[in-house]
Amino acid sequence: MEEVLTDIILAKYNYWVSIVLMLIGFYAMIAKDNLIKKIIGLNIFQTAIFLFYISLGDIQGGTEPIVSEEIIAKGYVYVNPLPHVLILTAIVVAVATTAVALALVIRMYEEYGTIEEEEIIEKERESGV
Amino acid sequence: MKLISVSALLFVILLGALFIYVAADIPDFGDAYSAPNRYILLFSMDAAVELEDDLNQGVIPQRLMDKLEEKELPLPYEAKRGAGVLLFSLREEGIEEVEGSLNKGLFPGALKTEFEKIGVSLSDTVRVMKEEEDNWIIADKEEFIVRKEGDRLTIYDAGWDLMIEKGELYYPDEQKYYFVEKDGDTLNVYRYALIVRYIEEGHHETEVPNMVTYILADYRGYDTLGETTVIFTAGVSVILLLRRRARRPE
Amino acid sequence: MNQKRKNTGEGDVIVETVSRLMVPFIQLFALYVIIHGAGGPGGGFQGGVIFAASFILLVIAFGIVDAGDRFPESINTGLFSLGVYIYAGIGLLCILLSYGVAQYLNYGFLPLPVHFEERRALGMDIVEIGIGITVMAVITSIFFNLVWKRESEGGREEE
Numbered sequence: 001m002e003e004v005l006t007d008i009i010l011a012k013y014n015y016w017v018s019i020v021l022m023l024i025g026f027y028a029m030i031a032k033d034n035l036i037k038k039i040i041g042l043n044i045f046q047t048a049i050f051l052f053y054i055s056l057g058d059i060q061g062g063t064e065p066i067v068s069e070e071i072i073a074k075g076y077v078y079v080n081p082l083p084h085v086l087i088l089t090a091i092v093v094a095v096a097t098t099a100v101a102l103a104l105v106i107r108m109y110e111e112y113g114t115i116e117e118e119e120i121i122e123k124e125r126e127s128g129v
Numbered sequence: 130m131k132l133i134s135v136s137a138l139l140f141v142i143l144l145g146a147l148f149i150y151v152a153a154d155i156p157d158f159g160d161a162y163s164a165p166n167r168y169i170l171l172f173s174m175d176a177a178v179e180l181e182d183d184l185n186q187g188v189i190p191q192r193l194m195d196k197l198e199e200k201e202l203p204l205p206y207e208a209k210r211g212a213g214v215l216l217f218s219l220r221e222e223g224i225e226e227v228e229g230s231l232n233k234g235l236f237p238g239a240l241k242t243e244f245e246k247i248g249v250s251l252s253d254t255v256r257v258m259k260e261e262e263d264n265w266i267i268a269d270k271e272e273f274i275v276r277k278e279g280d281r282l283t284i285y286d287a288g289w290d291l292m293i294e295k296g297e298l299y300y301p302d303e304q305k306y307y308f309v310e311k312d313g314d315t316l317n318v319y320r321y322a323l324i325v326r327y328i329e330e331g332h333h334e335t336e337v338p339n340m341v342t343y344i345l346a347d348y349r350g351y352d353t354l355g356e357t358t359v360i361f362t363a364g365v366s367v368i369l370l371l372r373r374r375a376r377r378p379e
Numbered sequence: 380m381n382q383k384r385k386n387t388g389e390g391d392v393i394v395e396t397v398s399r400l401m402v403p404f405i406q407l408f409a410l411y412v413i414i415h416g417a418g419g420p421g422g423g424f425q426g427g428v429i430f431a432a433s434f435i436l437l438v439i440a441f442g443i444v445d446a447g448d449r450f451p452e453s454i455n456t457g458l459f460s461l462g463v464y465i466y467a468g469i470g471l472l473c474i475l476l477s478y479g480v481a482q483y484l485n486y487g488f489l490p491l492p493v494h495f496e497e498r499r500a501l502g503m504d505i506v507e508i509g510i511g512i513t514v515m516a517v518i519t520s521i522f523f524n525l526v527w528k529r530e531s532e533g534g535r536e537e538e
Contacts, residue, residue, distance in 0.1 A: 012152065015158070019148045027137055030140075031138070055158060057165065058159050060159035065328075065339075066338050066339050067338045067340065075283060080324055081327070085349065088341070088422075089352065091424075099363050099521045100370075103370045103371055104370065107371070337417045337499075339419060341420075347486065347502075358463065361459055361517065363521070364517035364521060367525075368456070
C-alpha cells in the first residue's frame, strides 16, 4: 500500500494533475450547453496538454536553458529545451483557435439571438431543415 | 440528467481508467535517464574482451560493424574513450575529503547520496580505480568516470563514443553519434538524442546564449515560418467572419 | 475626443491621464523583450503580444469608438503581411546568395560585414522583428473586431 502511494502517486504527481485537468476540460466540451462554456473547456484541455508535455523534459536539479560560463563553471545541468520550443508554437495555435471560435459565437448570436445549444437546435428544427 | 451528460460522464470515467493503466510506464518526474533527454537504446550484444580492447585503441570491432550494417544504420569510423552525458557535479563543501577517499581507493559516502538522488543505486561491491592524475573510475555493474576540472568534481557515464564522418547525414563536422556502454556482461549500444547536439554545440555555431531562441529561429526556423502563417490566417478569418457589421458611424 | 463622451464622472480624468502616460512605457518594454530575446527569456511572440496590450489599454480607457479611429483598418491589414514578407524574404535572399549549395534560411550567407557565426545571430534578430510585427497587428485587429458594436439600433450593413 505504501509502495502505491510513493511510487505511483507521489513520484509522478504532475502527470496526475495534468490528467485530471484533461478530463475536466473534456467533460466541459461535450456535456455543457452554453457555447462559451464549451470554449472554456477547450482552453482547459489545451492547458493540460501543455503541462504534460513540458514536464516530460524536466531533469531533477536542472537549471534554465540559457548558456552562460558561470553556470557551467558551477556545474549545473541544463533542462531539456526542446519541449519548450514546441509548446511555444502550440500556445500560438491555441490563441488562434480561441479567436476564431469566439468570432463564430458572435455571428451565431446575431443570427439566432441565443447561445444555448438546445434553443438553437429547436429553431433549426422549426424552420424545417 | 440529460442523456448526453450521463454518456459524457461514462466516457470520461472510461478514459480515466485507461490513463491509470498507462501511468505505470511513464518515467518518474525529473528522471535523469529518460530516453528523450539522454540516449535511446538501440540493441545489446554480448561482451568479449577483444571487443573492449579494440574499442580502447580506437578501432571499431568487426562484429559491431556487421550488426550495425544488418540493421541499416549509418556506419561510424572511429571510437574514442568518451564520457557520456554529465550526470552531476560536486562543488564547494567537502571536496578534499572526497578526493582523499578516492585516492585511497575507498568509495565516499557523500557520492553515494548524490547517486541515490538521481536514482542510481550502487551495490556494496563497488570498486574505485585510479586511471591517471585527477581521473578515477567507479566500477560496479555500470561504470562511471570522475574527473576533477578546476575546483569541482564532475561525474559522467563511462563508455566509448563512436563518431561518424563529416558530411554523412548532413552534419557539417564530424559528430559523435553512438554511445557504447558496458553493463555487466553485455554491451549496450545507444544513440545520442538530437538534443545533445543542440545543447553542446549550439553556442559555438550561433553566438546566441538563449537555447530556446536559437532552436526556434535557426535550427527549426522553417517551423516558425509555418507558425507565423497560422496566426496570419487566424487574423484574416476573423476579419472575414465579422465584416458585415456596421463599421463606421458616418 | 471630448465631444462624444456620454458619462461624465469624476474618475474618468484619472483613468484617461494615467493610461495615456503608461502607453509609451509598455511599448518600450515590448521592444526590449523582442530585442533581448537572444540573451534572456523573450522573443518575437512574447514581445508582439505585449505591444498589442498597450493598444488594448487605450481601448479600455477611452471606449472603442474614440480609440478605434486612431487605428485605421487598412494600415493594420498591411502590417499583417509585412511581417510574413520579412521572414520569407530573408529565406529567399539566403537561397539567392548561397551559390552552389542553395539552402533556405541559413543566415550565414547574408551580406553582413561580420564573420559566419555572428551573421546567424543578426539574422535571427531580423526574423524576430518580423514575427513581432505580425503578432502585434493580428492581435490588435482581432480585439477590435470582437469588441466593435453598432452605433444605431437598426444596424446598417456595409456593402
